[in-house]
Amino acid sequence: MAVQALDAATLPIDWQRLALPAVLIVVGYGLIPAYASSYLVEAILLPFLALSLAAVGLNLLTGYCGQLSLGSSAFMAVGAFAAYNFNLRIGGLPLPATMILAGISAAGIGVVFGLPSLRLRGFYLAVSTLAAQFFVQWALTKFGWFSNYNPSGVISAPHLTVAGFSLDGATGRYLLSVTTVIVLTGLVSRLVNSATGRNFIAVRDNETAARVIGVPVLRTKLLAFAISSFIIGVAGVLWAFTYLRTVEPAGFNLDRSFQILFIIIIGGLASIRGAFLGAAFIVVFPLVLSRLGAFLFGGLFDSGALDMSQRIVLGALIIIFLIAEPNGLSALFDRLKRRIGSRSS
Amino acid sequence: MSYYDFLFVIEVLVGGLLSGVMYSLVAIGFVLIYKTSGVLNFAQGSMVLFAALTFVSLVERGIPFVLSLLITFAAMVVLGFTIERTVLRPLVNRSPMTLFMATLGLSYIIEGAAQLVWGTQVHGLDLGIDDTPFEVGGILISSFDLLASGIAAAMVAGLSAFFYWTRIGLAFRAVADDQFAALAVGLRLPRIWGTVWTAAGFVALVAGLLWGARLGVQFSLSLIVLKALPVLVLGGFDSILGAIVGGLIIGASEKLAEVYLGPFVGGGIEGWFAYALALVVLLVRPSGLFGQKTVERV
Numbered sequence: 001m002a003v004q005a006l007d008a009a010t011l012p013i014d015w016q017r018l019a020l021p022a023v024l025i026v027v028g029y030g031l032i033p034a035y036a037s038s039y040l041v042e043a044i045l046l047p048f049l050a051l052s053l054a055a056v057g058l059n060l061l062t063g064y065c066g067q068l069s070l071g072s073s074a075f076m077a078v079g080a081f082a083a084y085n086f087n088l089r090i091g092g093l094p095l096p097a098t099m100i101l102a103g104i105s106a107a108g109i110g111v112v113f114g115l116p117s118l119r120l121r122g123f124y125l126a127v128s129t130l131a132a133q134f135f136v137q138w139a140l141t142k143f144g145w146f147s148n149y150n151p152s153g154v155i156s157a158p159h160l161t162v163a164g165f166s167l168d169g170a171t172g173r174y175l176l177s178v179t180t181v182i183v184l185t186g187l188v189s190r191l192v193n194s195a196t197g198r199n200f201i202a203v204r205d206n207e208t209a210a211r212v213i214g215v216p217v218l219r220t221k222l223l224a225f226a227i228s229s230f231i232i233g234v235a236g237v238l239w240a241f242t243y244l245r246t247v248e249p250a251g252f253n254l255d256r257s258f259q260i261l262f263i264i265i266i267g268g269l270a271s272i273r274g275a276f277l278g279a280a281f282i283v284v285f286p287l288v289l290s291r292l293g294a295f296l297f298g299g300l301f302d303s304g305a306l307d308m309s310q311r312i313v314l315g316a317l318i319i320i321f322l323i324a325e326p327n328g329l330s331a332l333f334d335r336l337k338r339r340i341g342s343r344s345s
Numbered sequence: 346m347s348y349y350d351f352l353f354v355i356e357v358l359v360g361g362l363l364s365g366v367m368y369s370l371v372a373i374g375f376v377l378i379y380k381t382s383g384v385l386n387f388a389q390g391s392m393v394l395f396a397a398l399t400f401v402s403l404v405e406r407g408i409p410f411v412l413s414l415l416i417t418f419a420a421m422v423v424l425g426f427t428i429e430r431t432v433l434r435p436l437v438n439r440s441p442m443t444l445f446m447a448t449l450g451l452s453y454i455i456e457g458a459a460q461l462v463w464g465t466q467v468h469g470l471d472l473g474i475d476d477t478p479f480e481v482g483g484i485l486i487s488s489f490d491l492l493a494s495g496i497a498a499a500m501v502a503g504l505s506a507f508f509y510w511t512r513i514g515l516a517f518r519a520v521a522d523d524q525f526a527a528l529a530v531g532l533r534l535p536r537i538w539g540t541v542w543t544a545a546g547f548v549a550l551v552a553g554l555l556w557g558a559r560l561g562v563q564f565s566l567s568l569i570v571l572k573a574l575p576v577l578v579l580g581g582f583d584s585i586l587g588a589i590v591g592g593l594i595i596g597a598s599e600k601l602a603e604v605y606l607g608p609f610v611g612g613g614i615e616g617w618f619a620y621a622l623a624l625v626v627l628l629v630r631p632s633g634l635f636g637q638k639t640v641e642r643v
Contacts (some may be wrong), residue, residue, distance in 0.1 A: 120631055311457030
């Protein structure tokens with residue numbers, strides 16, 4: 001985690017590095033919209049994309065900048081509810097503008113709750129991010145204005161249209177998600193290789209040393225909170241508008257925050273690829289476990305027991321990853337690639 | 346303000362202070378572990394749940410009260426040493442954040458296991474304590490809360506005595522002071538950590554019984570960890586005194602805020618008020634009221 005390829009940006013064009021994104025684009029825009037079943041899209045790909053984006057955002061803050069946050073789902077909620085209100089109250093606002101405004105709202109709230117980071121470190125900061133978690137959820141439930149006075153605080157997704165095209169179908173929502181994720185992830189991967197990204201890493205590795213060598217620590221931390229919350233906020237919009245379509249504030253609870261944290265632990269801290277690998281794992285793992293449970297134990301395995309064993313296995317996996325592979329699935333993936341590479345050459 | 350209003354304030358204040366003691370009870374378990382191993386143990390709440398659930402399930406199966414207590418305590422000893430062996434030892438020398446995240450995983454395991462073994466239904470727990478409020482000088486005080494405070498005070502006194510007058514207590518303090526120095530003079534860290542986790546398990550057992558009698562033994566018991574965190578932040582992670590004072594401050598101001606501030610913002614503020622209060626204190630004192638200030642070196 002401490003050693004990172006800082007020189008990647010200065011290398012000449014490496015075709016191997018471009019091969020993977022090219023394949024992803026062909027699969028993402030060509031094969032999946034054409035062939036994927038609507039179950040695959042609705043139940044797996046849409047949550048996967050939204051959670052991946054949230055994990056990319058949290059990874060920026062926690063993985064790269066070293067500020068542990070336990071309030072990610074609060075920022076998702078801010079994004080989702082802000083998008084709902086912008087769409088509702090400003091007639092004819094284009095969808096991309098709604099999403100950007102929602103992200104900016106989340107960034108604003110993120111900076112407010114990031115302010116304590118100027119004074120606090122480590123656990124004290126982590127606990128203060130919990131304040132964001134509880135406060136946002138309370139405010140969204142308590143003040144009816146946010147959900148347009150829906151009695152249970154539920155918001156429903158509006159019609160999604162971009163430049164006259166309706167994106168309400170499964171494929172349309174998928175394309176919206178995948179495009180948003182690709183654009184934002186591209187920006188983040190540029191950011192982490194820039195001077196700002198290096199400042200993030202310097203603050204994470206040794207805050208005092210970073211200050212000594214002239215990194216503007218306070219500005220860097222607030223920037224990390226702002227950008228991270230922006231991305232998580234947009235992820236919240238995707239979660240609410242493309243995946244669930246109807247959400248209530250309680251859907252963005254502490255468990256969701258932990259889930260996003262687990263994604264980056266399992267996937268790999270300070271790795272963009274890790275966010276995607278981790279999210280894929282978290283989305284697919286419960287499905288596999290329930291199939292496996294049904295297969296091994298048949299009817300004995302009721303849903304309560306399944307829920308509990310899922311918790312146990314997930315908790316155990318977190319500990320195992322932290323002990324055996326602190327850099328997560330991403331590092332595992334690298335090692336696998338190297339082994340295959342050395343065998344074929 | 347009339348005399349009765351004044352009485353009412355006092356009554357709210359006393360009720361708040363007493364419920365603050367209940368928060369301190371949970372927070373002390375955190376402090377024990379944080380002081381000696383530098384781990385913020387998020388699993389403390391799930392240990393409370395585990396202890397209470399084990400105890401109440403044993404009692405329901407007809408095992409006498411004292412025996413159930415002993416068996417549960419034995420389970421906490423096993424749990425403490427297992428955690429040391431399987432989680433802490435492999436993670437030795439890793440960053441505090443890593444250890445914290447490991448305890449997050451641990452809390453999932455313990456919660457899941459406790460409910461997988463004992464089921465998810467709500468159990469009532471009757472400790473045989475009479476919970477009728479009695480009147481002192483015109484204000485009502487809950488006798489249960491008062492007894493809980495007594496138990497908490499006794500436990501703190503016992504723990505302090507243990508820390509100051511026993512050999513292993515001395516070892517605890519040595520480890521808390523400087524792990525490397527403690528290792529160098531031949532203290533066995535693994536055994537000490539195992540013991541500390543056991544002590545935290547014991548605290549969890551006491552907290553679990555009292556909270557369980559209050560709320561019923563159920564999953565939400567593990568959420569009291571979220572009540573204890575602002576207490577810890579306020580008092581400082583490494584001070585038992587801080588945990589107690591923090592608990593009292595949070596308990597009292599939470600109740601007062603609920604009564605006097607709640608109506609203006611629509612109520613239900615107890616979920617975040619403690620955190621906001623803790624944050625305000627932190628902005629003035631970044632290591633809490635009684636926390637040790639750390640000196641940073643490059």
